[in-house]
Amino acid sequence: MSATDEEIFAASEEPKQGDIAVAGQWKLFRLKFLKHKPAVISLFVIGFLYLMAAFANFIAPFDPNDTNARFTYAPPQALSLFHDGAFMPHVNALDMELNREAMRREFTPNPDKPLRIGFLVPSEPYDLLGFIPMETKLFGLVDPGPGDSMYLLGADRLGRDMLSRVIIGAQVSLSIGLVGVVISLALGLAIGGVSGFFGGKIDLVVQRFIEFLRSIPTIPLWMGLAAAIPVAWPPLRVYFVITIIVSLLAWTSLAREVRGKFLSLRNEDFVIAARLDGMSEFGIIFHHLIPSVVSHIIATLTLAIPVMILAETALSFLGIGLQPPAISWGVLLQEARNIRAVSQAPWLLFAPAGAIVIAVLSFNFLGDGLRDAADPYGSES
Structure with a gap:
């Protein structure tokens, strides 16, 4: 084997324990995270969910507000992939009959009338990402006739497609977690950082204020604040x-985490050296302390996103x-x-609730993986 081949072979080997001991912070973070398989899978699931939310108007087969009384x-x-031995994605048409005794509609699949599903099918005009005019959907019925329908997740009380509504609802339910995290990050870093770094009376006042806020029951407080919103306000506001x-x-919670980290780091040698070198207190916070805890902050924020999703829900x-007319997973629930509606149409519960469960579990698994990776020298899980 040549020297070049030996180098390539050596580079392809997994890092040894000695290499890990001298690896940099972010390399340690990455290696420990990749060993957490549920977290890695959850990262792909969350990426898929946000990609779906970003291109929801293109992926949703129908307008989420289109009604069909029939x-x-x-x-x-x-969904069936084959028909008469040939590959043809399709759904069977629904025959509707009125049950006069139970006073409700009853639907029966008609195998003699398959409705073919295609990709990149024509649709009504819409704006992708809010500014790109489009007249094509990712998938849908090919040449639908009068009375043809495709409800992969069922329909609601107005005949609206639940799949389209769940996909469009992801835009609000998933984005509200990210926007909320940005606000929490700003408040948590600022208040928790000042409390932990300066200590003394400042720390005492801040911690008592945090304890007061955390002692208030969450749901009643949210209900009281939300009830104060004027009814006439538009959905965006x-x-x-x-x-x-x-x-x-x-x-x-983030402020408490940051305070604890700052308390343990504020008397470290590198902080004392920076102070003796003439760096300002806030310069030490932003240039030394925050970068030292950024991996832990990322893990904490990841665990905070599902809490905000559940709060909106x-x-x-x-x-x-x-x-x-705003659409979110909480609105769908x-x-x-x-x-009575759930007993007749249980998919009204399972469709949005399933999306919430998948998103929340994925964020929790990802947060667990990031939290373990933030402590690479900790015990193996």
């Missing part, structure tokens, strides 16, 4: 106000958050408040 509470249609509301208490479900 298919109210239509059940999910099974309500969205930003709800984002601020769910962020009001989320910053306290709870407020909207209770009817004091976002309201129709409002349909599940009616037991």
